[in-house]
Every structure is written in C-alpha cells, then in structure tokens.
Amino acid sequence: MTEAFQPNLDFTAVEQIDAGEAFVVDLDGYEGPLHVLLALARTQKVDLLKLSITRLAEQYLAFVHEARRRNFSLAADYLVMASWLAYLKSRLLLPRTEKAKGDEPPAEQMAAALAFRLQKLEAMRTAVEAITSRPQLKRDVFTRGDPQATLIVPSDRIDASLYDLMSAYVTQRRREQARHYNPGQRIEAFGLEAARDWLREVLPRLSDWTPLDRVAPERDATGDGPTQASYLASTLSASLELVKEGAMDVRQDQPFEDVWLKRRGLGQALELTP
C-alpha cells in the first residue's frame, strides 16, 4: 500500500494541516471512508452485494474508534461516515413495522446503495490492476528506437500564370513611378492682372463679336509659360470683370458653345443676352 510517489493526498482537510503534525495517518493508504469501507468489506470475504452492512458499520466504527484512540485527528469525512453508518445500522436493526419518515428511502435500499457504491469502487480498483498489468510502453514493450523520418518533398509545381507575372511587373513599375513622383514646378498660370491688361489692350479692336479663343493670347510656340487653357480661363475671368465695369459684353448661345466677346460703345445700351 505504500506509494513511492504520492504527491497528492486527497484530503481537503489534510491540506490545511501542517505536515508532520497531527494527521499523518495514511490510515494504511485509505483515502477516505469509502476506501476504508471497501477494505473492511473485503475482509468479510463475501460478495459485495451480500455484504452485511451492520457488520461493516461495526467494523468501521471500531476502526474510527481505534484511530481516535491513537490520538489521530480524523478528517470530517470519516466522522460523518461513522455517524451515518451508525444511523443506518440502527435503522436496519429496528423493527421494520415502523414507517419510514418523510422521503427517506427504506434502510435496506440505502444499505444496498452503499454496497453497490463499494462494488463500483472495487470495480475501478480491479480496473487499475488490469490496466497496469498490461504491457506498458517503454517498460515492457518498445517501439522502433530509430525511426526513419519521412522526407517531405515539396511540390514541384508552381502556381503562377503569365498574367500574374505581367501584373506583378506593372504593379511595381507603377509603384516605382509613384515613389519617384515629384510635385515639381508650380504650374505657371496666366495671371488675372495680366489678362485684364491684355483685354484692355485688345478691347478697341473688339467692335464685332469675337470668339474667346481668338481674343485670348496665343501660347508661346516654345511651349514655355502658361498653357493655352490657362490663357483661355484667365481671359474669360478678366472679360467678366470688364462686363461688370460696363466696358464689354459677353455672350454664349448654347452651353458648351463658343463664348463671344464684344466691346461696348460709349452710351450704348446694355445688350441683354438670351
């Protein structure tokens, strides 16, 4: 019954007691009342189902008494079991005519249940023996000492199409471009002041309706300076200012059509455009 390796005494009560002090009772390896009862029942050498609970109770009480006599402090489990067994024994011995009170099951049934429970524990103890007597790995049987590891050969096939290759290339070139993006020079614009001056300069010649793109300055042939769009936009803006000043009229027949400009003569009535 002695165990070379028993780190856990399964007693909640024991765990709270200083080691080496009172409860050193391994009680011959009994871990709890059920274990004691089972051991006692075995000494009766009868089928657990035919167990005499009264005899068992007597023996258990004697066991507990003996343990206490030897000045062992017993765990609560043992004492509760002792009183319960004493009670059960008394009920079993009392005449049966008396009706059981309340919901309490008949004493015989309680006794049978206890016997069955012991049988169950006994079965598990037998099972432990049966299992541990089997050939155990690395004690009785041994597997290959030097197994050959399986060589994993990665698949030779690659999942990549020409399209993947092309798009991988384009993506990178685009990224490269974005990386090298340089906000660069400010875009040169045809200033509003310059546009107004320019318009005042050409105004005398605008006696007839003239399209805006012919009024605006031509872009420098070298390609330097403001873009043509800038010339157009600024000239239009300046023309609207001149209209406000009453110096000229602006007309557009349809959306997206040409914009026409014309000088307004002195004293000439404002010409309403449709």
Place this chain on the structure above:
Amino acid sequence: MTLDFKPDEIEMARRVEALLFAATGPLSLVEIARRLPEGADVAAAITDLQTQYAGRGVELECVADRWRFRTAPDLGFLMTEEREEPRRLSKAALETLAIIAYHQPVTRAEIESVRGVSISRGTLDLLLEMGFVRLRGRRRTPGRPVTYATADRFLEHFGLASIHDLPGAAEMKAAGLLDLSLPTGFEVPDPSRGMDADDEDPIEDGDTPEFAQDFVGD
C-alpha cells in the same frame, strides 16, 4: 513515382511493413493507404503482417485505432538501455485515470462520487500533463462542468486498440457498474462536496477556448 503495375499482395505487405517500420508513431489505415496505390487493401496487408510477426521478437499491434510495431512484451527485460524510468502514478491518480477511462466522458464531480473523496487539483493536472487525459467538452447541466476523457496517448501507453478494449469493461457495463446515474437513496453523505444531482446529458459542445479558461480558473 508510383509503379505502373498493381503490386501484388506480397508487395503490398512489404510496403506496409516498410512504412510502419519507418514511422515515428502509430499509423492509421488511412495514413498508410495514402502512400499506397489506390485501391490497395491495407487491412489485408496488416492482417497478413500480423500473422507473419506473431510470436516473433517484434510484433504488430493496434493502438488507438492505429498500427505500430513493438517488441514482444516478454522481452521487455532485455531493453535495459531503452527503458525509461516510468513516472510512477499515485494510487489516487491511477484510480482517477481508471474512472475516466471506464466512464468517459466524466466530470470531476462524478469522479469524486465514485472515489468518495475529492480529487486534488494536482491529480488531474498530472494526468492531463502526461497526455493520458484530455478535456473533452462540457456537460449540459447547470454550471456546465468540464468533462474528461482519455487521450490517444493513454491507449498507446497501455497498448489498447480502443477504449472498448479496456479490460473487463463489458462485464462492468453489464453489471451496471459503469452507470453514473445513481439509484435513489444512493447518496452517502459526503462533507467534501455538496450532493451532486447531475443530470446526465452526453452531448458536448466543443468550445475549446473555454476549456482552457476554465482549466486555468479552476
């Protein structure tokens, strides 16, 4: 890579033999079949090999539904150098292991009800750590207690083909000894824990993260 001709039975047995010999652990029929030409009768090859190796120094054995070669049990005494000093399990741990093995899936309260004493936390921890026992699920009862079951390593260690091969399990079952629902009036007062009136419901859900949590918080 595979050969064109359909290997005959002897060739098939050779291949299965080689695979099992080379493997680092037990192989299932499916794992073996995956390395063999389609339609290979692995089961027949295994039976064939098992017969050929019967009584020899090395034998073919089924553990946890997988196959492995191992030395004959009666020759264990020769392996003085290979033997590992087994970690000795306490009586409490062994009983707990047996209860888990025979009653799985089983809750801690149920284990305690069979043993009549509470299990110290270390006992279950040790069994889990050794890989003999695993957390299996949660009982669908109030408190959703974690249930325990044996792991493959348990079967491999004790050379069991499956949990159905546990010694004496059939007899115990026939005698009703593996039934966890207790007859009325069965309750013996037990101060170590409250009366457990768990309804049995074998359905588990596999919420693994919670196990871990529960385990830590235990």
Place this chain on the structure above:
Amino acid sequence: MTLDFKPDEIEMARRVEALLFAATGPLSLVEIARRLPEGADVAAAITDLQTQYAGRGVELECVADRWRFRTAPDLGFLMTEEREEPRRLSKAALETLAIIAYHQPVTRAEIESVRGVSISRGTLDLLLEMGFVRLRGRRRTPGRPVTYATADRFLEHFGLASIHDLPGAAEMKAAGLLDLSLPTGFEVPDPSRGMDADDEDPIEDGDTPEFAQDFVGD
C-alpha cells in the same frame, strides 16, 4: 527476470530482433551479446534474421560492423511525401521574377531600385533553386555585381518559346493592366535586348563561392 533454460536458436533470434528494433542506433555483435545470456551465438542469430528478412519490406543491414534494421532500398520512395498542392509564389518572389524577366540582365541593386525595397536573400535563392532564374554574369562596374536572368524553366513554365515572346506593353494594355493612369514615359523594356549585353563578363566556374558571399553580404 532472465529465463532459466538456455534459450534455443529461435528464442535467440527473437531477442536479437527485439534488441535491434528498439535500439536507437546500429548495434555491434558485442553490444548485442552483452544483453544476452553468456555464450549466445549472436552471429548465428544475425544470419538467421538476415535470411528471414531477405526480400521483405524491412531488411537487416550491416554498417561499419554494426547491425540495424532499415527499410528495403527499393521502397525508399514510400518514405518521401510529395506535396500535391502547387506552391504559390510569394508576392515578393513573383515581383522579383517579373523584374528579372523584363529587365534582364539585372543586378540585385537594380531590382531593388524598381521594387523600392530590398530583396530578402531567400527570395532570390528560391527563384534560383526553382530554376526560374540563373546567374548570368558580372556587370563591368565597380564591385562587379552579379547579374540575373531568366533560366529555361522560366520559359517552360510560362509556355514561352523564347524570351522575345514575353508580353510587352501592348499585351499588358490588352489585358487591361495598363490604363489611363499610365505613368508618362512608361516603357516595358524588351527583354531580348539584354541578351547580348556587352557590359558584363560571363560567370566563371570558379566564381560560385563568391556568389554565396554576395548573398551573405546582403
């Protein structure tokens, strides 16, 4: 534990078989004899076993005067597992490959200048190892950097008759890869242009160690 009777030859072969099986390495006759009853004829047992195992999936082999079991040489292919799933090239690998394909011969620094990030050593190694890329020469510039070009397997894989058939800007546009946001001055180099690059020296056989250095020096 040892048996009292003198084991007969069959028993001796069983024991040797079990010992060799469980051993972590090859065993010499002396090592085997040490674990057997005195006077055991180990050599005879070995010969016996060798005959028994001849032609099977597992054979008894002598290496440097030591004995061991090992799977039959012709079954070696069983122990290799080929991954069926085609590998996907990582984004980095595919992009690097694309640059090498279009800009070959190209140095690592040039690849990095297009990619904008440094290439990990593994990426080029992988492409070299897969046979998609090869070392082509050394640029006649300071440091004489190695240049990379595509290898035959590249053409085979992408089904190209020659590097001239690598799709250019027109095909990219047709495939919808180049759109209005096309950067100005975007050009896809003609990869065949560099085929006869005269600004580099051929790789010499003795060069190889330097490549390694080149990688390491990364």
